[in-house]
Amino acid sequence: MNNNKTASGPVRNMQINRTRRNWLLSAPALVVLAAAASGPLLIVLVYSFLSAGEYGGVVWKFSTDAWFNVVFFRDIFDGTTTLADAHMRILWRSVRLSSITTLITLMIGFPTAYVIATRPRKTRSFWLFLITVPFWTNLLIRTFAILEVIRNEGLINIGLQRLGIIDAPIQMLYTDFAIMVGMTYVYLPLMVLPLYASMERLDFSLVEAAYDLYATRHKVLRRIIVPLVKPGIIAGSILVFIPSLGAFVTPRVLGGGKKMMLGNLIELQFGAGRNWPLGAALSVTLLALVMAALLMYVRSTQHHSGSVR
Amino acid sequence: MVEKQGTGLENAGHSLPAAISAQHVTKVFGEGKNKVLALDDVSLTIEENEFFTLLGPSGCGKTTLLRLIAGFDQPTSGAIMLRGEEISHLPPNQRSVNTVFQNYALFPHMTVAKNISFGLEMLGKPTGFIEKAVGDMLVLVKMDALRDRRTDQLSGGQQQRVALARALAPRPQVLLLDEPLSALDYKLRKEMQIELKQLQHDTGITFIFVTHDQEEALTMSDRIAVMHVGRILQIGTPRQIYNQPSERFVADFIGKSNFLSAEVLAVDGRRARLKLSSGREVSAAIPDGMIPTSSVTVVVRPEYTEIFSRSNDTGDLQGVLENIVYLGTDTHYHIRLPDESMFVTRSQNQCKVTEAFKAGQPVNVVFKPESVQVLRS
Amino acid sequence: MISLTRKRPPFSLKTQPGFGLITGVCFVMLYAPIITLVVYSFNAGKYISMWEGFSLQWYVAAWGNEAVQDAAIRSLFLAVQASVYSTILATMAALGTTRTRPFRGLTAIYAMINQPLMVPEIVTAVALLILFAMIKSWTGIQGIFYLVIAHTAFCIPFAYLPIRARLEGMDLILETAAADLYATPWKTFWRITLPLLWPGIIAGAMLGFVISLDDVVITEFVKSSGQETLPTYMLGQLRRVVTPEINAISTMLLGLSILVVCLLFFIERKFGK
Numbered sequence: 001m002n003n004n005k006t007a008s009g010p011v012r013n014m015q016i017n018r019t020r021r022n023w024l025l026s027a028p029a030l031v032v033l034a035a036a037a038s039g040p041l042l043i044v045l046v047y048s049f050l051s052a053g054e055y056g057g058v059v060w061k062f063s064t065d066a067w068f069n070v071v072f073f074r075d076i077f078d079g080t081t082t083l084a085d086a087h088m089r090i091l092w093r094s095v096r097l098s099s100i101t102t103l104i105t106l107m108i109g110f111p112t113a114y115v116i117a118t119r120p121r122k123t124r125s126f127w128l129f130l131i132t133v134p135f136w137t138n139l140l141i142r143t144f145a146i147l148e149v150i151r152n153e154g155l156i157n158i159g160l161q162r163l164g165i166i167d168a169p170i171q172m173l174y175t176d177f178a179i180m181v182g183m184t185y186v187y188l189p190l191m192v193l194p195l196y197a198s199m200e201r202l203d204f205s206l207v208e209a210a211y212d213l214y215a216t217r218h219k220v221l222r223r224i225i226v227p228l229v230k231p232g233i234i235a236g237s238i239l240v241f242i243p244s245l246g247a248f249v250t251p252r253v254l255g256g257g258k259k260m261m262l263g264n265l266i267e268l269q270f271g272a273g274r275n276w277p278l279g280a281a282l283s284v285t286l287l288a289l290v291m292a293a294l295l296m297y298v299r300s301t302q303h304h305s306g307s308v309r
Numbered sequence: 310m311v312e313k314q315g316t317g318l319e320n321a322g323h324s325l326p327a328a329i330s331a332q333h334v335t336k337v338f339g340e341g342k343n344k345v346l347a348l349d350d351v352s353l354t355i356e357e358n359e360f361f362t363l364l365g366p367s368g369c370g371k372t373t374l375l376r377l378i379a380g381f382d383q384p385t386s387g388a389i390m391l392r393g394e395e396i397s398h399l400p401p402n403q404r405s406v407n408t409v410f411q412n413y414a415l416f417p418h419m420t421v422a423k424n425i426s427f428g429l430e431m432l433g434k435p436t437g438f439i440e441k442a443v444g445d446m447l448v449l450v451k452m453d454a455l456r457d458r459r460t461d462q463l464s465g466g467q468q469q470r471v472a473l474a475r476a477l478a479p480r481p482q483v484l485l486l487d488e489p490l491s492a493l494d495y496k497l498r499k500e501m502q503i504e505l506k507q508l509q510h511d512t513g514i515t516f517i518f519v520t521h522d523q524e525e526a527l528t529m530s531d532r533i534a535v536m537h538v539g540r541i542l543q544i545g546t547p548r549q550i551y552n553q554p555s556e557r558f559v560a561d562f563i564g565k566s567n568f569l570s571a572e573v574l575a576v577d578g579r580r581a582r583l584k585l586s587s588g589r590e591v592s593a594a595i596p597d598g599m600i601p602t603s604s605v606t607v608v609v610r611p612e613y614t615e616i617f618s619r620s621n622d623t624g625d626l627q628g629v630l631e632n633i634v635y636l637g638t639d640t641h642y643h644i645r646l647p648d649e650s651m652f653v654t655r656s657q658n659q660c661k662v663t664e665a666f667k668a669g670q671p672v673n674v675v676f677k678p679e680s681v682q683v684l685r686s
Numbered sequence: 687m688i689s690l691t692r693k694r695p696p697f698s699l700k701t702q703p704g705f706g707l708i709t710g711v712c713f714v715m716l717y718a719p720i721i722t723l724v725v726y727s728f729n730a731g732k733y734i735s736m737w738e739g740f741s742l743q744w745y746v747a748a749w750g751n752e753a754v755q756d757a758a759i760r761s762l763f764l765a766v767q768a769s770v771y772s773t774i775l776a777t778m779a780a781l782g783t784t785r786t787r788p789f790r791g792l793t794a795i796y797a798m799i800n801q802p803l804m805v806p807e808i809v810t811a812v813a814l815l816i817l818f819a820m821i822k823s824w825t826g827i828q829g830i831f832y833l834v835i836a837h838t839a840f841c842i843p844f845a846y847l848p849i850r851a852r853l854e855g856m857d858l859i860l861e862t863a864a865a866d867l868y869a870t871p872w873k874t875f876w877r878i879t880l881p882l883l884w885p886g887i888i889a890g891a892m893l894g895f896v897i898s899l900d901d902v903v904i905t906e907f908v909k910s911s912g913q914e915t916l917p918t919y920m921l922g923q924l925r926r927v928v929t930p931e932i933n934a935i936s937t938m939l940l941g942l943s944i945l946v947v948c949l950l951f952f953i954e955r956k957f958g959k
Contacts, residue, residue, distance in 0.1 A: 112712040134716050
């Protein structure tokens, strides 16, 4: 850490000045971020403990109703309290679809990143370029593109009908499947890029050594390559899982109103649902899930302390 | 260090095939304008239980040849044989040949013991067998206490031993070593040279060693192949290479040399009678298979010559002493010959404190018998 | 002498079975929808099921559509501002946090700068909605200002990353040499640091621009009615009848993205270490 304590006199002053200068330089950015990024999160937490206003907004009265309503449903007619099925289903759908998406993007992204990383230097930029373009393309455009492909008058259905394989269009849109396909499509580049970064640094003389010692191709993959690119795998998984957990646009466009994910449920509370505190509570829940995932990531990188970089 | 005798030709009578044999191996990299001829019609034979060294400057093809034997590359033409069976196109994991890499290539995510057991695991050996083999290897390379250490926490010398143990554990028929000592400091290097030599002797496995350090090659090898721009220039025991270099490059690369031109007066089998520029006549050895033309280049090692003060006209060469370099164990005398070239004489120092010669002094040089060697042109 | 055994295909160190196929599938999967989108933006007909000939009518329609024009102008206005402000702030922050001995609070600063990347957009969107609603009800101030602040904030980490990366690659010894030759801190920054840093700054600005232009969720939540950007306009359209006008707008935005990526690659190639 800081060795200020052992410095003396003028050197120490210089170090203090430098630290102060660093703080001053960082301050404007930090102020903006505190005002429009980090700070507001605290307000969300506060709002989750308030009461819902009649036309949206809040009434400044303390209440734990919102938190209660996250998990339970109180029937206003007969006063019974049951588990909030709808909420649970949505929560489960979010976790389930995010996990599946992460898995599928890993299955597809790993070989892709590997192939790009093993291209000769000259052609590598070209392939990287091809992967980067979707990454910088608007999320909405990509979601729309998938919409055009899987809807009833979309590419796949028209194609299959033309080829005579099916008679009537297969309903793919507005299903969990559609959301999953959409999220996989949207987040695939996010998995490939960190994987590529890890693989690019792989020392292939280790692979040579493994073959020299009689390993088969499969063994080399499992025992040498995968363990050594683990940081990339974890980074990519985080970069896919977190955004997909809080996905909003993709499930809205591809899932219709019926198949909601956590993001849509939250949005509902600020729209037709008119329950801002509930929306706030749900947001905090989402944030907690994300923090948990990040914590697991941090712990698994500590595990490899002092080893592979 | 115990020397093994002979050049390996004794085996010609036995039915034992050579450990490794390369037959007219050529390797070309790239195409069109970027074509590189890394190996040019290279042939050699390496015997069982031999410590064989490929010696040459960087770019000479020695590492390329090693990689062809290991299986990481295939020859463009020609064949590589392992104990009589052709392996030229076998993938590396099907050849009973293991490599000690220059950067060690230890698996950073495995312990020392796990690295060493890797090859045996891949071969499907039973666990008990592996345990014992790993234990033996650890003792052999003196790394027993560090068996559970992760390899990125080891020093350079320790990593080198682990790399050795890992390559030896599966008991390969041939062990390849790609400049394994180049990353070590001087003292450690000298120690490891002795250990490696001992290891080869104890295990009886054929070692093929690649280096650019001629001193290393001379110390450790049973036989050396000197390589230059993709060709093998000369193969022989260390003594043969040193005392009877057949090419100018070999003489220049190994040890220090003096080069002189001479006229051929007579040839008798493997010896010739030559006339030096000083007018003196000497007898010289001719390399195998060479038919000398009327003028040749010869090489004379500095330590096979003696310097005398010029009192008369005797001496194989005459010149003026220009520089005296005192090196503790030896003294080098730099002598300017009449044709403006420099000749170096070396003599081992005696216990005297004063120097017998003075710069600027006219001197004679006398060659010791058998010290003149004709070079191929 | 020719090899004695039949030649097999040369042993390739880096190939893994099946990987090439999956990669091919991946690229096809990634580009097929986008290419379809682009192709049908030129469709004379309205439906994707029928190709009725080449036509630019949808582009004309989009350009002429007042709502689209309004949204486009607002998007660009926001993106340019967010890009400029966030780049300036990020540059300062990068200078304060890179190439320096660790000081107390440095990790906290990192955490705060990178926080927008770690939090799902919807949570930030909700938070800003609440905050701005509160401020609006207290002060009654409306306007584009809220969107500008919001965009600037979440663009900062994106601008920060390439600037920091570039700065880390610059040896402090250069600035030390300048000081040795009597340059003041400001002169050093202006004449030494900045000229070497500017490829990173340009990359950061472009990233900020694209991120702001692309943003849907936060803008959707924070905007007042009538403040449409291109993405929110498109989102709205997607709930109603979808005409190939959307394809046309998408294709133009796609072209912009490709341009930006090309520029990024070009800068990396020319000025990379």
